Amino acid sequence: MMLDDIQADVARILAEAGRAPDAAKLLAVSKVQPNARVEAVLQAGHRSFGENRVQEAQGKWPDFKAQFEGVDLHLIGPLQSNKVRQAMDLFDAIHTVDREKLARRIADMAQELGHCPDLFIQVNTGAEPQKAGIVPAEADAFVKTVRAMDLPLKGLMCIPPVDEEPSLHFALLDKIAARNGLSGLSMGMSADYEIALRLGATHIRVGSAIFGERITPHR
Numbered sequence: 001m002m003l004d005d006i007q008a009d010v011a012r013i014l015a016e017a018g019r020a021p022d023a024a025k026l027l028a029v030s031k032v033q034p035n036a037r038v039e040a041v042l043q044a045g046h047r048s049f050g051e052n053r054v055q056e057a058q059g060k061w062p063d064f065k066a067q068f069e070g071v072d073l074h075l076i077g078p079l080q081s082n083k084v085r086q087a088m089d090l091f092d093a094i095h096t097v098d099r100e101k102l103a104r105r106i107a108d109m110a111q112e113l114g115h116c117p118d119l120f121i122q123v124n125t126g127a128e129p130q131k132a133g134i135v136p137a138e139a140d141a142f143v144k145t146v147r148a149m150d151l152p153l154k155g156l157m158c159i160p161p162v163d164e165e166p167s168l169h170f171a172l173l174d175k176i177a178a179r180n181g182l183s184g185l186s187m188g189m190s191a192d193y194e195i196a197l198r199l200g201a202t203h204i205r206v207g208s209a210i211f212g213e214r215i216t217p218h219r
C-alpha cells in the first residue's frame with residue numbers, strides 16, 4: 001500500500017540527511033477520507049494521524065480509538081474558541097494556535113481538564129491575508145505570550161503559499177523556531193515533504209500521497 005512506500009521514502013530521506021530514523025513523525029492526514037481507507041492504515045499498524053476539522057474528527061475518531069490502541073491524533077486545521085474543549089478531549093496535539101484569545105482559552109481549559117495537548121503555533125510565513133497563522137514579524141512576541149501562560153509549546157507549523165518555493169518558507173520557520181528555542185517543526189505535505197525533512201521537519205502532514213486523492217477536496 002502507499003503507506004509503506006511513504007514510510008520507506010521518509011526513512012531514506014532521513015538517512016540521507018543524516019538524521020535519526022525517529023527524527024520526524026509521519027502524520028497520515030485522514031480528513032474527508034472514507035473510513036475504510038483510514039481503517040486500512042490503522043490495520044497496517046500506523047497510529048499517528050492528522051485531521052483538520054474538530055467536528056469531522058469527532059465523528060470517526062472516538063470509535064477508532066476504542067478499536068485501536070495508541071492512536072496519536074493531531075489537529076492541523078483552524079480551531080474556534082468554542083470548540084477548544086472538544087479539541088482538547090480528542091487531540092494529542094494542536095498545530096494551529098495562532099491568536100492570544102485561543103491560547104488563553106486553551107490555558108483555562110487545561111486548568112479545568114488537568115491535561116493539555118502538545119501545542120504548535122501556526123506561522124503564516126507568506127503573510128497571506130486569507131490564511132490563518134501569526135505573521136513572522138509577530139511570532140517571537142506570540143511565543144512569549146504562549147509561554148507566559150505555562151502551556152506545553154512544542155514548536156511551529158506552516159503551510160507555504162501554493163505558488164511559491166516551499167523551501168524558503170520551511171527555512172524561515174526553522175529560523176524562527178531556532179531563535180526561540182523551539183524544536184518542533186510541523187511542515188511538509190504530500191508534494192513537498194522531502195524538502196521539509198531535509199530542512200528539519202519533525203512532523204510531516206501527508207494526506208493524498210498515503211490515502212489517494214480526497215473525494216471532496218478541502219485544504
Ligand SMILES: *Cc1c(COP(=O)(O)O)cnc(C)c1O
Binds near residue numbers: 076219
Ligand atoms: C490537508 C492538509 C494536509 C495534507 O495535504 P496533502 O497534500 O493531501 O498531503 C497537510 N496539512 C494541512 C494543514 C492540511 O489541511
